Amino acid sequence: MNITLAKKIAEFEPTDGSWLELESMFEDVFSSTEAKFYYVAIFNLFERFAEDDGAGVFWSAVHGMEARDDYEEELVRFFRRHPTEMTRIMLKRIRNSGAKSVAGISIDTLIS
Template sequence: MPRKIKTIARDIAKFAPDDDGDWRRLDVLLDELWQAGSPEQAIPEMLSVFERYPEEDGHGVMWSLVHGLENLPNYESALLSSLARQPSELGIVMVGRMLNSGATSVDGVSLLLTLQEISSTATSTHIKEIARSVLSRPR
């Protein structure tokens, strides 16, 4: 019997790579989430992974989050809220991809101003550099 989305979402929210740095369990959870249907119900939990591991790509596993989120309706506002709580490399990359697709704002929030704020206020030098890099790309 498939597990309920709330249970899967809770497991995603609690996910941590194992002691060997293995992220495959997250991949399994994401597959399970999509198979359960209505993965948009777990957008906050998925974004919480970016917030807990802001400078990680999970050996490529977190790109599954990027692609999955981008295929869901109305994830953009939640992404900006996540970035306001904890700027993350892949969250910034997603904003850059939104800009590349022609978007300039989400719910009245400027994407460029969001990146500018991150580039000047983030505590991580790496995160600041990623935001500056995305800002410097021609549109």
């Protein structure tokens, strides 16, 4: 785990509208064996850009977390704290897969 990388993700600001540096950070996260360590930073980033998808780059984080299947508790925690476009989409994707609950919570009680 790399605390500096987590901080860079949480505090990321696009440069001249470019999100490519963040894409590179996500590649580092999801190629590591400790990707879960970075989820708080990623969800904090989603909160800061609550109505945004990071010019499409946030999808890399969504797909990376979905591939690992160990993000549900953080997703619920952050959604309850501050629902964002990306956390709402993530919950809908889980529901669309046929699941009725996430981290023991009914998805329909979270999003209606």
